[in-house]
Amino acid sequence: MANPTAPERAAPDETVLAVEGLKTQFFTRDGIVRAVDGVSFDVKRGETVGVVGESGSGKSVTALSIMRLLAKRTGRIVEGSIHLVDTEITAASERKMRDIRGNVASMIFQEPMTSLNPVLKIGYQMTETIRVHQGLDKAAARKRALDMLRFVHIPEPERRINQYPFELSGGMRQRVMIAMALSCNPQLLIADEATTALDVTIQAQILELIRELREKIGMAVLMITHDLGVVAETCDRIVVMYAGKVMERGTVREVFRNPLHPYTKGLLASIPRLPEPGAAAREARGNLTELPGFVPSLRNVPPGCRFAPRCSYAVAKCHEESPPLMEKAPGRLTACFEAHRLMENAMPETANV
Amino acid sequence: MSEAATLDRPAATDAARPLVVDNLTKHYPIHRGILNREVARVHAVDGVSFDLGAGETLGLVGESGCGKSTVGRCILRLVEPTSGTIRLGDDDITHLDRGAMRPHRQDLQAIFQDPYSSLNQRMRAGEIVAEPLVNFGQPADRAHIASLFERVGLRPEQMDHYPHEFSGGQRQRLVIAKALALEPSVIVCDEAVSALDVSVQAQVINLLTELQRERGIAYLFIAHDLAVVEHISHRIAVMYLGQIVELAEKRALFEDPLHPYTRALLNAVPIPDPEVTRDRTIIGGDVPSPLNPPKGCRFNTRCPLAFDRCRSEAPAYREVKPGHYAACHLND
Ligand SMILES: Nc1ncnc2c1ncn2[C@@H]1O[C@H](COP(=O)(O)OP(=O)(O)OP(=O)(O)O)[C@@H](O)[C@H]1O
Ligand SMILES: Nc1ncnc2c1ncn2[C@@H]1O[C@H](COP(=O)(O)OP(=O)(O)OP(=O)(O)O)[C@@H](O)[C@H]1O
Numbered sequence: 001m002a003n004p005t006a007p008e009r010a011a012p013d014e015t016v017l018a019v020e021g022l023k024t025q026f027f028t029r030d031g032i033v034r035a036v037d038g039v040s041f042d043v044k045r046g047e048t049v050g051v052v053g054e055s056g057s058g059k060s061v062t063a064l065s066i067m068r069l070l071a072k073r074t075g076r077i078v079e080g081s082i083h084l085v086d087t088e089i090t091a092a093s094e095r096k097m098r099d100i101r102g103n104v105a106s107m108i109f110q111e112p113m114t115s116l117n118p119v120l121k122i123g124y125q126m127t128e129t130i131r132v133h134q135g136l137d138k139a140a141a142r143k144r145a146l147d148m149l150r151f152v153h154i155p156e157p158e159r160r161i162n163q164y165p166f167e168l169s170g171g172m173r174q175r176v177m178i179a180m181a182l183s184c185n186p187q188l189l190i191a192d193e194a195t196t197a198l199d200v201t202i203q204a205q206i207l208e209l210i211r212e213l214r215e216k217i218g219m220a221v222l223m224i225t226h227d228l229g230v231v232a233e234t235c236d237r238i239v240v241m242y243a244g245k246v247m248e249r250g251t252v253r254e255v256f257r258n259p260l261h262p263y264t265k266g267l268l269a270s271i272p273r274l275p276e277p278g279a280a281a282r283e284a285r286g287n288l289t290e291l292p293g294f295v296p297s298l299r300n301v302p303p304g305c306r307f308a309p310r311c312s313y314a315v316a317k318c319h320e321e322s323p324p325l326m327e328k329a330p331g332r333l334t335a336c337f338e339a340h341r342l343m344e345n346a347m348p349e350t351a352n353v
Numbered sequence: 354m355s356e357a358a359t360l361d362r363p364a365a366t367d368a369a370r371p372l373v374v375d376n377l378t379k380h381y382p383i384h385r386g387i388l389n390r391e392v393a394r395v396h397a398v399d400g401v402s403f404d405l406g407a408g409e410t411l412g413l414v415g416e417s418g419c420g421k422s423t424v425g426r427c428i429l430r431l432v433e434p435t436s437g438t439i440r441l442g443d444d445d446i447t448h449l450d451r452g453a454m455r456p457h458r459q460d461l462q463a464i465f466q467d468p469y470s471s472l473n474q475r476m477r478a479g480e481i482v483a484e485p486l487v488n489f490g491q492p493a494d495r496a497h498i499a500s501l502f503e504r505v506g507l508r509p510e511q512m513d514h515y516p517h518e519f520s521g522g523q524r525q526r527l528v529i530a531k532a533l534a535l536e537p538s539v540i541v542c543d544e545a546v547s548a549l550d551v552s553v554q555a556q557v558i559n560l561l562t563e564l565q566r567e568r569g570i571a572y573l574f575i576a577h578d579l580a581v582v583e584h585i586s587h588r589i590a591v592m593y594l595g596q597i598v599e600l601a602e603k604r605a606l607f608e609d610p611l612h613p614y615t616r617a618l619l620n621a622v623p624i625p626d627p628e629v630t631r632d633r634t635i636i637g638g639d640v641p642s643p644l645n646p647p648k649g650c651r652f653n654t655r656c657p658l659a660f661d662r663c664r665s666e667a668p669a670y671r672e673v674k675p676g677h678y679a680a681c682h683l684n685d
């Protein structure tokens with residue numbers, strides 16, 4: 001096992017991350033951006049939770065809030081709590097946060113080139129991180145870096161460690177990022193569109209790696225993506241966000257089978273799907289189901305449900321009042337006044353279960 | 354019924370072929386040193402051939418850097434091909450200069466990924482769409498532009514707005530309206546919906562499909578998203594390291610892929626259905642450098658089925674079954 005120095009870990013089933021009523025806002029010259037507006041979810045040890053939603057829905061701001069990496073002058077957590085293992089993030093000192101980043105929670109981003117320093121060798125960047133966080137000496141840190149590179153299946157680690165980021169392919173750079181992120185045994189890995197910029201064959205390799213690492217070291221993963229395919233293949237539970245709010249939460253299986261929010265339903269219907277490999281030919285394709293309109297601005301938020309202007313289920317109340325996230329079935333939460341109509345639709349299929 | 358039939362199979366693949374590309378090659382020379390000597394060549398596109406029927410969509414897929422955009426840019430005459438020929442209708446446009454290319458522009462339009470950079474920020478939306486008509490001395494009255502706006506799902510009063518006032522999906526509609534204005538027979542779409550959110554992407558894909566049905570436009574649809582390409586295309590070409598490794602009617606390609614790379618690609622696409630469990634044979638390694646492509650079959654370094662011959666002899670790209678082309682020794 002490549003993690004000999006594993007610290008005390010959360011027990012199985014234990015909650016690693018609990019976000020409660022999180023509100024994060026940006027105070028800009030043109031007004032307040034309510035980027036995250038009352039978001040709640042949790043992630044347990046060994047579990048992968050997917051956060052999906054369209055561009056601007058607040059996925060990255062949620063992640064940056066957890067790591068306390070918001071734009072310093074404008075971004076602020078104004079309400080709610082973030083519990084990470086045994087620390088209340090919203091109240092933690094900057095010093096405590098430096099300790100937490102890397103040691104307790106790590107984050108990997110879409111474009112590793114921007115998070116790796118282009119003028120420093122891979123090995124130097126890795127050993128510096130390890131030395132800062134784990135207090136190892138140079139030789140021990142180098143050995144640990146090599147172990148980690150091997151752990152993420154980088155061929156010829158002794159050669160790679162002496163290379164610069166530009167000498168590596170995109171997939172290889174993302175592996176290095178993951179190796180760095182895992183080098184201090186975090187209990188939570190946040191992957192923000194970590195495979196979006198990669199080719200599908202390389203994406204498949206990286207997703208496989210994350211799955212493998214999760215099983216080996218039992219870490220919790222928060223997988224932020226707009227790709228519902230990635231969620232279906234890697235996540236246990238899903239959080240669907242829209243315009244800064246959680247629309248729906250549940251297990252991936254149940255949410256995909258019977259979405260309880262019209263937005264989730266629309267999203268699932270609007271993606272083109274490949275035929276199953278080897279399956280019989282499909283008939284000529286008709287039109288894709290469209291969600292009319294587009295994502296609203298987060299500056300002057302009107303009252304009511306944020307999805308209402310695009311929603312075919314909306315009734316008068318939806319334009320006046322914001323629906324709270326409510327548990328409609330065990331483990332199934334949705335923020336929709338009309339959710340019962342979606343449930344009823346699903347009744348015939350589930351009646352005899 | 355008849356509508357579905359035309360969608361699935363182009364009306365006249367043989368009679369009308371608005372675009373024919375034959376053995377297209379583009380090498381980018383790399384120069385170094387004070388003598389500016391050529392030290393290497395990027396084999397961006399190496400012997401690519403295909404044709405496009407009227408009203409047909411040919412999807413062009415493959416991993417980053419395999420040469421998809423270079424093919425599109427050669428056709429659009431934005432880069433100079435190293436060799437090969439490109440025919441638009443009855444004319445050889447391979448080496449036409451800007452002036453000589455001008456009359457053909459009416460027939461050949463493009464839609465790129467980033468609508469923001471392809472729109473002049475200081476022009477009003479209506480002027481942007483009217484511009485090609487004005488350039489070609491065609492009527493560009495407000496009523497005509499308004500009808501184009503309506504056709505792509507924009508409101509006529511938006512003609513007076515500037516690009517920054519539009520959302521990403523609306524800007525892409527604007528680009529489509531502009532591309533449509535001259536009623537081209539061929540549109541090269543390079544990652545035309547890739548930057549859009551899924552819900553908006555569906556709107557734009559539907560619009561492109563409807564316009565094709567109405568006007569018989571042919572699309573060369575370049576994209577890395579296989580599900581999108583599968584949805585919109587009639588035939589699909591798969592590229593790897595500058596070459597087409599397989600080309601077929603989309604059904605044949607999905608039901609019976611004849612190249613191991615096509616199979617690997619199809620296998621790697623995440624399926625948005627948690628109930629589907631499949632054989633996840635993931636190919637390893639990275640795409641080799643196009644500066645120095647592998648000897649023999651270019652895929653041999655990653656191919657799970659490669660044998661000796663694959664490492665020494667490049668497989669011929671040939672018609673293995675009617676209309677189904679592939680380049681793999683395993684089909685011999
Ligand atoms: N530094 C900032 N200043 C002002 N507004 C910001 C800032 N960062 C983010 N926002 C706004 O907050 C909202 C949420 O942004 P966020 O980056 O979380 O979206 P996202 O869901 O990650 O989208 P994407 O899929 O495009 O990455 C957006 O409206 C965005 O414009
Ligand atoms: N102007 C140029 N000079 C040198 N090399 C180039 C140039 N333009 C492209 N290339 C190289 O040619 C190859 C093919 O590039 P191209 O942009 O056609 O790929 P692509 O398939 O469109 O990739 P993507 O999916 O990333 O858009 C790449 O290796 C690229 O680096």
Ligand SMILES: [Mg+2]
Pocket residue numbers: 059060061192
């Ligand atoms: Mg983001």
Ligand SMILES: [Mg+2]
Pocket residue numbers: 421422423
């Ligand atoms: Mg390209």
